[in-house]
Amino acid sequence: MALSRRRFLSLSAGTLAAAAAAKLAFTRSASAARPTIDPGTDGRIVSSICEVCFWKCGIDAHVQGDRLIKITGNPRHPLSNGRLCPRGAAGVGLGYDPDRLVKPLMRVGARGRDEFRPVSWDEALGFVANKLDEIRKKYGPEAVALFNHGAGASWFKHLLSAYGTANFGAPSFAQCRGPRDVAFDLTFGAEPGSPEVLDIGSSDCLVLIGSHLGENMHNTQVQDFAEAVARGADIIVVDPRFSTAASKAKTWMPIRPGTDTALLLAWIHVIVGEQRYNRAYVEKYVSGLEELAKAVAPYSPEWASAETGLDATLIRGTARRIAGAAPASLVHPGRHATWYGPDDTHRSRAIAILNALLGSWGHRGGFFRPSGMKLAKFPTPPYPKARPPADRLEGEAPFALEPLAQGLRRATIDGKPYPIKGWFVYGTNLIQALPQRAETLKAIQALDLMVVVDVLPAEIAGYADVVLPEASYLERYDDLVGISWRRSGVALRQPAMPPPGEAKAGWWIARELGLRLGLESFFPWKDAESYLRERCKLSGVDWDTLVRDGVVLAPEKPTVVEDGLALSIGTESGKIEVYSEKLAKAGFAPVPVYERPDAAPPGYFRLLYGRAPGHTFGRTTNNRLLGELSHHDRVWINAKVAADLGLADGAWVRLINQDGVQSAPVQIRATERIRGDCVYMVHGWGHTAKGLRYAKGRGADDSELVSRVKVDPVMGGTGMRVNFVTLQPAAREA
Numbered sequence: 001m002a003l004s005r006r007r008f009l010s011l012s013a014g015t016l017a018a019a020a021a022a023k024l025a026f027t028r029s030a031s032a033a034r035p036t037i038d039p040g041t042d043g044r045i046v047s048s049i050c051e052v053c054f055w056k057c058g059i060d061a062h063v064q065g066d067r068l069i070k071i072t073g074n075p076r077h078p079l080s081n082g083r084l085c086p087r088g089a090a091g092v093g094l095g096y097d098p099d100r101l102v103k104p105l106m107r108v109g110a111r112g113r114d115e116f117r118p119v120s121w122d123e124a125l126g127f128v129a130n131k132l133d134e135i136r137k138k139y140g141p142e143a144v145a146l147f148n149h150g151a152g153a154s155w156f157k158h159l160l161s162a163y164g165t166a167n168f169g170a171p172s173f174a175q176c177r178g179p180r181d182v183a184f185d186l187t188f189g190a191e192p193g194s195p196e197v198l199d200i201g202s203s204d205c206l207v208l209i210g211s212h213l214g215e216n217m218h219n220t221q222v223q224d225f226a227e228a229v230a231r232g233a234d235i236i237v238v239d240p241r242f243s244t245a246a247s248k249a250k251t252w253m254p255i256r257p258g259t260d261t262a263l264l265l266a267w268i269h270v271i272v273g274e275q276r277y278n279r280a281y282v283e284k285y286v287s288g289l290e291e292l293a294k295a296v297a298p299y300s301p302e303w304a305s306a307e308t309g310l311d312a313t314l315i316r317g318t319a320r321r322i323a324g325a326a327p328a329s330l331v332h333p334g335r336h337a338t339w340y341g342p343d344d345t346h347r348s349r350a351i352a353i354l355n356a357l358l359g360s361w362g363h364r365g366g367f368f369r370p371s372g373m374k375l376a377k378f379p380t381p382p383y384p385k386a387r388p389p390a391d392r393l394e395g396e397a398p399f400a401l402e403p404l405a406q407g408l409r410r411a412t413i414d415g416k417p418y419p420i421k422g423w424f425v426y427g428t429n430l431i432q433a434l435p436q437r438a439e440t441l442k443a444i445q446a447l448d449l450m451v452v453v454d455v456l457p458a459e460i461a462g463y464a465d466v467v468l469p470e471a472s473y474l475e476r477y478d479d480l481v482g483i484s485w486r487r488s489g490v491a492l493r494q495p496a497m498p499p500p501g502e503a504k505a506g507w508w509i510a511r512e513l514g515l516r517l518g519l520e521s522f523f524p525w526k527d528a529e530s531y532l533r534e535r536c537k538l539s540g541v542d543w544d545t546l547v548r549d550g551v552v553l554a555p556e557k558p559t560v561v562e563d564g565l566a567l568s569i570g571t572e573s574g575k576i577e578v579y580s581e582k583l584a585k586a587g588f589a590p591v592p593v594y595e596r597p598d599a600a601p602p603g604y605f606r607l608l609y610g611r612a613p614g615h616t617f618g619r620t621t622n623n624r625l626l627g628e629l630s631h632h633d634r635v636w637i638n639a640k641v642a643a644d645l646g647l648a649d650g651a652w653v654r655l656i657n658q659d660g661v662q663s664a665p666v667q668i669r670a671t672e673r674i675r676g677d678c679v680y681m682v683h684g685w686g687h688t689a690k691g692l693r694y695a696k697g698r699g700a701d702d703s704e705l706v707s708r709v710k711v712d713p714v715m716g717g718t719g720m721r722v723n724f725v726t727l728q729p730a731a732r733e734a
């Protein structure tokens with residue numbers, strides 16, 4: 001049954017289970033923001049944490065008996081402020097997804113045929129433990145790798161650290177935020193954080209470079225963005241596409257894709273050359289200004305104009321506007337930064353350097369500096385010493401902060417520097433999350449053991465030897481989650497409803513495997529609740545308050561200089577390093593350099609991809625509540641270009657990339673809101689897994705078209721916007 005927007009809103013307002021809701025009355029108490037329940041009903045509110053994206057907002061799950069009625073924002077949690085994005089509110093749709101994994105499964109037939117038989121937990125866990133034991137004896141424990149996403153992975157990291165491996169690869173590093181984190185670490189000695197510690201609400205000038213807030217729906221960041229818009233902040237959006245953020249901006253700069261670093265260098269050129277930087281701040285905190293000035297001298301706005309396709313006067317004028325608002329002037333660091341490979345760390349370094357020149361790091365309207373909250377660990381024996389991860393060969397990507405997921409894949413294929421024979425895949429659909437799919441499939445076929453722990457049968461589950469059905473974030477405890485935000489603290493994920501069928505919490509699965517592997521000393525707790533209670537006790541956090549409120553906040557501390565923060569810089573030199581000795585010593589350019597992107601072959605368009613507000617990539621596309629509301633599976637193409645190709649808005653096409661890889665048929669969106677040299681699509685559609693009965697066959701999958709990457713030699717990120725597609729008219733498939 002299709003859901004209209006009005007009907008969905010009405011559902012999320014509490015009529016999802018109308019009959020049940022009739023008996024239930026959730027109200028707000030007058031004295032506190034905490035919702036209360038009418039006495040005499042069996043309704044209750046469980047305060048927990050959303051896991052639909054990494055923002056980890058506080059949620060209030062409204063429950064009657066065992067039934068989850070609706071989810072609202074926890075008003076006590078600083079990362080939600082009582083509000084949620086549509087995906088968080090629609091978490092009910094995941095809880096009751098009829099396609100959930102509900103029984104352990106073991107493969108029958110060839111790997112990858114997506115054919116399984118249901119088995120007992122005992123059989124599944126016994127099989128996995130035996131195989132892990134075999135691999136440990138034959139190759140050593142380091143021959144097992146974990147690919148992971150999400151907070152629940154901590155149980156499996158603990159299990160596999162105790163087992164003896166350090167091969168933990170999260171695609172969220174080398175396929176997403178890695179270049180940015182490395183660049184900020186090199187410059188400020190600290191990363192921008194996750195969630196990013198941006199004081200957008202107080203910014204007088206905000207620059208977004210390919211970072212489309214509003215479509216990229218990070219709850220409090222979007223709330224802050226709305227505040228900045230309402231305050232009349234000077235918003236400058238740099239994007240080949242007229243994004244939602246661009247529609248709120250004073251200036252949209254439709255840049256030629258791949259030339260962002262040229263623009264950034266020209267902005268630095270103007271700000272340094274015209275001495276518009278924050279002089280007092282730079283004198284106090286920054287080192288390397290002279291070298292920077294020398295390096296950017298050639299990069300005039302006129303030079304950048306030829307590269308970017310932007311007007312030189314606009315480049316100069318925006319540089320002056322950005323500098324004029326300092327220090328409440330913020331160049332957003334973005335999040336997904338693996339675009340062009342060799343250019344990526346340099347581009348993110350240029351963003352970091354601009355912020356240094358503005359003095360926004362540590363100032364109101366810039367980057368605030370949270371104090372965090374210290375949480376004690378649960379006492380367990382030290383982990384055995386593990387071999388260094390197998391993701392890199394000697395000398396490769398020296399500044400990587402985390403193991404490279406694609407490097408672990410390579411080690412699985414070629415056995416260098418040592419073999420990887422077992423994969424644990426937790427909460428990430430590697431088929432869509434990793435580029436160069438053929439390599440992923442090759443690696444999977446080389447394994448002795450492949451285990452998938454997940455809540456839904458995405459494509460990756462079809463390749464597993466064993467599929468272990470996990471309770472969703474609405475049905476389980478996870479480890480404590482520290483909040484590093486304007487107000488720091490600790491938050492609790494706790495079950496609000498029972499898991500379906502035989503699905504089990506991750507902590508239970510990890511512990512059961514640990515016991516079977518003889519690792520009981522690492523699991524001296526009987527269940528997650530006793531583990532969490534002990535951690536709270538050791539950390540001085542009141543358990544009952546945490547359970548009741550979902551969050552316990554630390555005492556308020558200043559997070560910006562204006563409020564009394566004593567700003568310290570975390571680099572070894574204690575200075576913000578706009579010229580990086582570390583990079584120079586390792587043979588890399590110490591000041592950002594620009595590399596012109598490859599031109600598209602004739603008749604091809606650069607493939608760009610991004611997000612939609614109603615979805616977190618492939619994680620939500622099977623959620624009926626969200627899917628009926630927002631498809632976002634059309635390919636954007638410039639209207640004039642589409643007309644020249646004889647394609648009307650809504651026409652069906654296949655995308656074919658430079659290597660001949662073809663997408664499923666997909667409709668075009670012919671629009672003036674995108675340049676003519678690129679096309680754009682939302683990542684996460686085009687599922688083929690037969691178990692995703694709702695998402696299967698909807699839209700096209702951008703990731704299968706990413707058959708090429710360019711690797712960032714500084715930190716090993718895979719630049720993925722280096723693929724080109726052409727469009728071929730197609731019939732709509734039934």
Ligand code: SF4
Pocket residue numbers: 050051052053054055056057084085086087088089217218219220
């Ligand atoms: S931003 Fe949305 S999806 Fe992400 S954690 Fe918050 S409510 Fe959940």
